[in-house]
Amino acid sequence: xxxxxxxxxxxxxxxxxxxxxxxxxxxxxxxxxxxxxxxxxxxxxxxxxxxxxxxxxxxxxxxxxxxxxxxxxxxxxxxxxxxxxxxxxxxxxxxxxxxxxxxxxxxxxxxxxxxxxxxxxxxxxxxxxxxxxxxxxxxxxxxxxxxxxxxxxxxxxxxxxxxxxxxxxxxxxxxxxxxxxxxxxxxxxxxxxxxxxxxxxxxxxxxxxxxxxxxxxxxxxxxxxxxxxxxxxxxxxxxxxxxxxxxxxxxxxxxxxxxxxxxxxxxxxxxxxxxxxxxxxxxxxxxxxxxxxxxxxxxxxxxxxxxxxxxxxxxxxxxxxxxxxxxxxxxxxxxxxxxxxxxxxxxxxxxxxxxxxxxxxxxxxxxxxxxxxxxxxxxxxxxxxxxxxxxxxxxxxxxxxxxxxxxxxxxxxxxxxxxxxxxxxxxxxxxxxxxxxxxxxxxxxxxxxxxxxxxxxxxxxxxxxxxxxxxxxxxxxxxxxxxxxxxxxxxxxxxxxxxx
Numbered sequence: 292x293x294x295x296x297x298x299x300x301x302x303x304x305x306x307x308x309x310x311x312x313x314x315x316x317x318x319x320x321x322x323x324x325x326x327x328x329x330x331x332x333x334x335x336x337x338x339x340x341x342x343x344x345x346x347x348x349x350x351x352x353x354x355x356x357x358x359x360x361x362x363x364x365x366x367x368x369x370x371x372x373x374x375x376x377x378x379x380x381x382x383x384x385x386x387x388x389x390x391x392x393x394x395x396x397x398x399x400x401x402x403x404x405x406x407x408x409x410x411x412x413x414x415x416x417x418x419x420x421x422x423x424x425x426x427x428x429x430x431x432x433x434x435x436x437x438x439x440x441x442x443x444x445x446x447x448x449x450x451x452x453x454x455x456x457x458x459x460x461x462x463x464x465x466x467x468x469x470x471x472x473x474x475x476x477x478x479x480x481x482x483x484x485x486x487x488x489x490x491x492x493x494x495x496x497x498x499x500x501x502x503x504x505x506x507x508x509x510x511x512x513x514x515x516x517x518x519x520x521x522x523x524x525x526x527x528x529x530x531x532x533x534x535x536x537x538x539x540x541x542x543x544x545x546x547x548x549x550x551x552x553x554x555x556x557x558x559x560x561x562x563x564x565x566x567x568x569x570x571x572x573x574x575x576x577x578x579x580x581x582x583x584x585x586x587x588x589x590x591x592x593x594x595x596x597x598x599x600x601x602x603x604x605x606x607x608x609x610x611x612x613x614x615x616x617x618x619x620x621x622x623x624x625x626x627x628x629x630x631x632x633x634x635x636x637x638x639x640x641x642x643x644x645x646x647x648x649x650x651x652x653x654x655x656x657x658x659x660x661x662x663x664x665x666x667x668x669x670x671x672x673x674x675x676x677x678x679x680x681x682x683x684x685x686x687x688x689x690x691x692x693x694x695x696x697x698x699x700x701x702x703x704x705x706x707x708x709x710x711x712x713x714x715x716x717x718x719x720x721x722x723x724x725x726x727x728x729x730x731x732x733x734x735x736x737x738x739x740x741x742x743x744x745x746x747x748x749x750x751x752x753x754x755x756x757x758x759x760x761x762x763x764x765x766x767x768x769x770x771x772x773x774x775x776x777x778x779x780x781x782x783x784x785x786x787x788x789x790x791x
Contacts (some may be wrong), residue, residue, distance in 0.1 A: 300367055304411075306331065307374040308432065310404040312385040313338045331378065342379040346372060355461075365459050370415045370424075377410020378403055393591045405437050420458035425643035470709070470725045473732050475700055482732075485696040491713045491721030497522045498534060504546050505672040507539050520712055520719055521683060530712060530719040534678075535686035542681060546671050551660070555667065644669040689714045696731055703728060 298306070313331065331341050353368035381403025391400040408428055416424040424711070425445045429435050452458075455606050456471070457465070464471045475482050496514045498507070498521050510519070523529040545551070688711045690699060703706065703725070711719040 300371055303371055304374060304431075307371075307407045307411075308404045310402050312401065312403055313382060321681060338382055338773040339379065342375055342382065346375050346379070349375065350464065356538070366415060366419065369418045369459075369592045370411050373414025374407045374411035377407040378412065380410065381406030405440070408432060409440050410446045412446035413448040417452035418459050420449060420453055420461075421444070422449065470479045470571070470727055472700070472703055472729060475697065482693050482697040482700070486692065487690050487694045487696075487699055487713050488692040488721070490696070490727045491692075492727060493721045494723050495520070495719070497528075497719065498539070499524060500531065500678070502676055503673060504543055504676055507543055507676060508672065511536065511539060512544075518684075518687075518710065520722070521678075522719055528720070530689070530714055530717060531683075531685070533684040533712075534681060538631075538681050538683075542676060542678075545680075546674070547668055551671070552664070556659070582591055622747045675676060680724050687712055691715070692720060699723065699728060701731065 296498065309388055310722070331338060344756060353365075353372065354430060356363050356368070357365050378711055381401065382464050384406065385403055388401055391398040393399075412424050412428040415421060422445055425438075425441050428441055429438065454475075456462070461471065461473070496516065498510065498519050500521065500523055501590075518533050519536065519539065521532045523531055536560050687703075688708055688710045689728040690702075690713050692713055694714050699711075702711070710722055711726040713723060
């Protein structure tokens with residue numbers, strides 16, 4: 292039974308980095324086992340068999356533990372496997388050269404622990420595609436006596452692994468179908484000839500400044516993008532910024548919120564009450580005109596034989612005036628003086644309370660039917676969008692249409708971008724995301740395995756076959772500017788030359 296499986300990873304690394312040789316000729320009895328190193332001793336096998344079995348078992352168990360859907364670490368298991376493989380090479384060298392290596396009259400002893408350090412750094416660096424593992428080894432061992440072989444091994448291991456397979460982290464990203472940006476590598480010579488205009492998406496969705504809420508609703512229904520560009524108009528396409536999808540949805544929700552509907556009902560109720568108050572006021576003014584004193588004496592009774600044009604100081608008029616309130620017909624028709632007082636009191640107690648703030652808010656109820664709500668929402672959708680309460684990114688990341696694939700890949704990698712807008716003199720002409728960039732790097736592989744260039748890039752001459760540089764519109768404008776002779780003020784020296 293192999294007892295080294297009982298050791299922890301720390302104890303395993305301590306024994307593997309031990310400078311003492313475990314067996315000069317592969318015989319276990321010749322090794323003086325001390326402490327935890329005795330775990331590598333087996334009565335029926337030498338250290339070579341023990342190390343080979345340990346490497347194989349550690350390899351498949353680490354591969355199994357890394358692929359299960361449980362958070363795990365991949366660096367330390369690979370580091371231990373590399374240390375064990377380096378220890379195997381070191382023990383083999385110690386068995387082949389038991390007295391050391393003789394060179395120029397000097398004897399260089401074999402240190403298996405040094406081989407374990409180099410193996411651990413090389414395998415870990417190759418799996419992760421990093422050079423920093425050499426620094427980790429130096430910090431872990433506390434010495435830099437093996438700095439030269441460690442650096443050489445790590446650099447060579449990275450060069451070989453990068454040309455064969457992506458790193459372990461990139462492989463996990465690919466397996467889980469996550470957004471992935473592959474490396475360009477050393478063999479992508481066309482990365483300087485392919486431009487952003489060749490790979491960008493030209494059919495883009497955008498938001499106009501003076502759009503309506505219905506346009507926002509239709510835009511959110513037809514796209515699932517998290518960020519949308521904001522342009523000045525559909526004709527100019529001047530890029531003004533970028534808006535998140537959640538902000539646009541909030542604008543629509545606020546426009547159709549219940550609070551706005553209650554405000555609409557409140558305003559409608561106030562308008563109706565104001566119209567009622569105006570109608571009451573018109574009625575009151577009409578009644579006052581009817582009961583005016585100059586007109587009241589013209590109304591006579593059947594018992595009165597006096598002319599209405601007589602002076603009010605005449606005595607026969609007093610009984611007639613006293614009998615007016617007693618007529619039930621006049622009171623019912625609202626022509627009596629008591630009715631005028633009642634209307635005035637009614638208008639006093641019914642109209643004035645509407646001016647008190649806060650009371651009508653509790654009286655209003657949301658009694659709108661479904662058809663009325665739909666009609667109200669249609670009116671709200673026809674209003675222009677107000678972006679004052681919306682968070683807008685005024686400076687989204689932009690690329691020029693002539694940006695090369697290499698520079699685009701560098702910016703996406705360093706800045707961690709998810710997408711970038713392509714502009715031409717401030718005008719939005721396209722958008723580039725990780726999906727388009729990944730397709731451009733990997734290329735479209737045909738049935739014969741030949742990688743094809745983007746369609747638009749094939750019409751452009753390669754920089755290697757043409758010695759002349761590409762002439763852009765900016766170059767043409769600059770040449771035209773230099774060809775123009777602008778007027779300038781004459782200097783004193785020019786005046787003197789002309790005079791002579």
